[in-house]
């Protein structure tokens with residue numbers, strides 16, 4: 001069990017982390033397309049995922065505002081942003097390391113699986129953190145994003161499988 005200050009620290013950190021992951025995910029798709037690693041169908045699907053990542057980013061920004069305006073919570077939006085920047089940097093580094101010198105399509109798709117898996121687990125944890133606060137709107141938003149992330153993950157797994165079938 002966490003106390004009030006820990007709950008707020010956890011919330012700020014985790015909201016930043018999902019924001020950073022959403023930003024990194026959009027850049028990752030852009031880069032994999034530019035490297036011509038995603039072809040035809042998987043390219044279209046990845047672009048759809050990218051669009052949804054952009055909408056998730058906006059929705060999480062709204063959640064940040066909700067908690068910042070909430071007198072009971074008084075979330076510090078710049079702490080969230082700090083955490084977002086750090087996470088985006090880390091995620092970009094992980095992608096570079098994972099893809100290495102000569103990435104192929106399978107590696108590109110498996111990296112997307114890794115990224116989506118990371119998003120799923122972060123939103124799961126964020127949902128649990130959010131349950132410590134009395135904000136139905138925020139919780140509903142997080143739950144709906146989590147559902148879409150689960151869908152993204154299974155889509156990416158399917159794409160990775162299709163590439164080697």
Ligand SMILES: [Fe+2]
Nearest residue numbers: 116119149152
């Ligand atoms: Fe996603």
